[in-house]
Amino acid sequence: MTLLLKLLLAPALVVGSSLAGRRWGARMTGVLVGLPIVAGPILLIACLDHGTRFGAAAASSALLGLLTLALFAVMFAWCARRVGWLGSLGIAWSxxxxxxxxxxxxxxxxxxxxxxxxxxxxxxxxxxxxxGGPWDSRPVVAWPWWDLPGRAAATALLVVVVTSLAGALGPGMTGVLAPFPIASSVVAAFALAQRGPTETARLLRGVLAGLLGFASFCLLVSLLVVPLGTGAAFGIASAATLVIQLAWQWLLRRRPNGDGRARRR
Structure with a gap:
């Protein structure tokens, strides 16, 4: 069961996020992959395999891991101006x-x-x-046929590798690694290779906008999983995350530049 979660759930969510991004833009892709579409299954597996107290401690540590996800977004966006997707991934992951x-x-x-x-x-x-800027002059290209299968395969590979390494490291390291930028890395690398640095930066701004819902999920799981059990805690956390993120996106649309200025009408 846990292997199926690793191989199917996160890749399916990444593919769905990518399709949504093609319809509504790179920022929407970033918002969706910025939600706990990979960390959620990892924390769920931790609870099922090691108990709710382990899962609660891992979810609490995952909040600190979100700081490194924010760091990834900034590092990758700046590196994308100077080096390709592989170099950007190497620097940001390090x-x-x-x-x-x-x-x-x-x-x-x-x-x-x-x-x-x-x-x-x-x-x-x-x-x-x-x-924008002089570093981003490449034309927009059509999505190749292998794009979505490639994203799914890359996500599944990264999830299996990270969870296999993290499972034996205790709740602290497991939790910190749970938000490791797996889905974000896949979509950002594809965006940079195919669409350029500007589109990649828009996507990563969406990742940052998704962190409020992500943090709310980890907070609720850490507080609720021991007293309520795994099913109830994850159900409540998932529902609350969707509500919080929808409300947050509604507010951000009224401040599209993220700097407090209202939209001009």
Missing amino acids: ACLIADLALARLTVPPVVGFVLVLAGMWAASRAMPPD
Whole structure:
């Protein structure tokens, strides 16, 4: 069952997010992959395999892992101007792994972790590069036939590798690694290779916009999974995440630049 979750659930969600992005734009893809479409199954597997107390501790640590997801978005967006997708992934992943190793040593209450994520979201949004520029002159190309199968295969491979390594490392490291930018890496690398740095930066801004719902999910799982059980906690957290994220996106549409300026009518 857990192997099927690793191989099917996250790749299906990444493919669905990619299709939504083709319909509604790169930012929407980023918002969707910024939700716990990979970390959610990892935390669920942790609860099923190791118990609810292990899962609660992992979900609490996952809040700190969201800080490295924000770091990934900033690093990849800036590197995309200078190097290709492989170099951008290498630099951004290296930064994330170093940050994860440091954060795994910390233990903070879930509410404190949630506040830190909010601060990290704000700081990362301010640090993102601007749209456009002389470095992004490539034409828009048609999506190749292998695009969606390639994204699904890459996601499945990365999920299996990360979860296999994280499972034996304890709840702290497992939790910090759960939000590791797996889905974000897949869609960002494909976007950079096919659409260029500007489209990639828009996608990664969407990832940052999705972190509020992601953080709410981890917070609720960490607080509810022990007293309510796995099914109830994950059900409540998933429903609350969707409501919170829809409300947050509605607010952001009224401030499209993310800087507090209202939309001109």
